[in-house]
Amino acid sequence: MSKVYVKQEESLSIKFVHQMKEGDHRRLDLYFFLPKEMGINPQSLDEEEYYHAAIAGRRSYYSSGLHLPLVQGRFISQNKRTVEEFRLYLNLFAYQFAVAIETDSKELAQIEDIEQFYLALKDLSDIVAQLLKKFRRNEPSDPKWKHYFENSDNYLSWFCEQRLLKLLSHAPRSSDYSEITEEVVNLCRSENSYRESKNYNSSQTKDDPNRISNKMLLLRRLIQQGVVLKEELKTLGVGLKKLTTGIATGFVMLVVSALIIKAQGVFSGLTLSLVLTLAVIYGFREIFKEDIRNALWRVIQKGRPRWSRILRDTTSQAVIGRQLVWIDFIKAKELPTEIDEILNRRHSQNKVDADILHYGINSRISQKDFLAGYSTIQEQVNFSLAPFARYLERGKAKIYKESDGKISSDSVERRYQINLVLSLREGRNPPQFARYKVTMNRSTIIEVTESKLPDGVQAIGGEQEDEA
Known part of the structure; x- marks a missing residue:
């Protein structure tokens, strides 16, 4: 996949995702160019408060694709597996399954075209049904392993049902796609019946939204055990x-x-x-x-890291990686020359004065102590732009038009464009870059698009692959 990529997460948030292998040393810098008219600057936005309130990350073991060999083929025979090993690889599969469904459903919810939405919904529903079926074919018979399987099975069944029902509740209304809607509803009913047949949840839990929600949050934390890395953040x-x-x-x-x-x-x-x-x-x-x-x-x-972070394996407590984190407003003269070149190639109408918010993260990954059989961790960092949105103006203008002697008007929303330039340096290799345009208004992000780089500037490349 691309070494690093940026995409919209929800209505007012974006995220970047990348994978790091054993022994990697990587410096990643993001530069947010905030137009002066947005009113976001060191006087109005405290960087540390923004970091703690609006930036959230997670780091976990990663394996490309959702493959059942994580559960069934990692060891030569079932007798050679320990309970702890079975649990770890089961958790890794369940966690990546949940993250993949969550990611795909959020992307699907942003589709506005009705036909494209329902076709994507059908594909997602089919994938969910197939993965759940394959997962359950490998249900262990040994009681000491079955308990862990049932926890994961219960959560995945409930979580998939909830994501599909949420998509249906916000789906555009159209009678042309009633068959797809009915198919998705039937899958949700089937999963609900399946959990009842397995007696996964008591009647009191099922009938109380608070209890079922809290139980599933507990199960989510259980399947993250051993997969999501423990983080120790220290202020420098x-x-x-x-x-x-x-x-x-x-x-x-x-x-x-x-x-x-x-x-x-x-x-x-x-x-x-x-x-x-x-x-x-x-x-x-x-x-x-x-x-x-x-x-x-x-x-x-100025220029010093604000925090250090230690990443530990939650099972062995071994140090998997160390990170240094920066966040600060910088001046244009402090930018690397390549970024100046990237910005100078913009269209003239996009060349506006901007305040520059810089976020940097320097990662050193251990060459050992990874979970057996894995050599990659995935980092995903979400940036909420909601703290930016409160400074923006609501659209008040109107556009007038005349037709057959009648004058009508349309309200116009005020939009802002944030340029986001990403710089990646791996080891001693020269830096690579990517530029994105984030178009937003006061209530939502309109779109996130990647822009071409000028000749001579090395782009962050690689083959694209689905996130797991």
């Missing part, structure tokens, strides 16, 4: 920030002390004028102390 520069606070406070107190001594020389004795002057001096100290500290910290923090 804590001691340096304290030192910066001390230096700023010392500098302010030096100035304040000098002013106090000066004031005592001007006013003889303890007078009302001296007290008022001291009050003003201390007032200005409180005002400027924070500003000086923040300005000094920005200078010192």
Whole structure:
């Protein structure tokens, strides 16, 4: 597949996905070019708050495709498998199955063409039915393994049913595709009956939406065990920030002390004028102390990573990878020359002043300690653009037209275009680039399209493959 690719996730979020193999050293940088008219800048958006509130990632073991050999063919015979090994590979299959269905259903929900929507819905329904059938053919008979299988089977059956019902609830109405609708509904009914026949859930759980939802969340966490990597995030520069606070406070107190001594020389004795002057001096100290500290910290923090992250195998607790994370606003002169060249090739109407939000992640993957039989992990990072949207204006303009002497008008929505440039450097190889255009309004992302790069700039390439 493409080494890295970006796509729309939901109405106001985008994501990038990539895979890393054992021993990989990769630096990935994303540059969001936010037009000045959006009003998003260091004064209106705190980078750290945005990181914690709007950026979410997950890292897990990855195997291309959804193959049952993960469950049935990893070892020579069933007798040579341990319960823990069976559980790990079962969880990997179930987790990738769930992620694939979730991803495909979200993409399908964005299709506006009625015919294309229902044809894609039929394909998704057929794939779900086939995978569930193949999965159940390998149900173990040994009780010590069967319990883990039933947990995964219960969750996958319920989750697939929920995703299909959600698609149907928001599907465009058309009697021309009633057969497809009925086919999908029958599959959902079949899965519901299947869970009842297996007595997977008690009647009290089935009848209470809160209980069934919480139970499935628990099952989801269980199938993630051993697959999704444990993350330990640490804030960097804590001691340096304290030192910066001390230096700023010392500098302010030096100035304040000098002013106090000066004031005592001007006013003889303890007078009302001296007290008022001291009050003003201390007032200005409180005002400027924070500003000086923040300005000094920005200078010192510039270009430094904000966080470090350790990725661990949840079973063995072995360190699988280490990451450094950056997020900051940068100036245009700090951009790599290749990005300047990419942006200079834009159409003249797209060359607008912009504030640049930079997100960077440097990953070093271990050469050992991976789950047996796997050599790849997948990282997926979601960026919510909802914090951007609240600064945008609603469409208020109207376009007028005349027809047969009658004048009518159409409301026009205000749209904004964010340029997103992605830079990838692997080891000591030269960097590769990709450029995307994100068109959005206040309520949703209209589209995410990839743009061509100018000659001489190396593009992030590779054969495209479905995400698992």
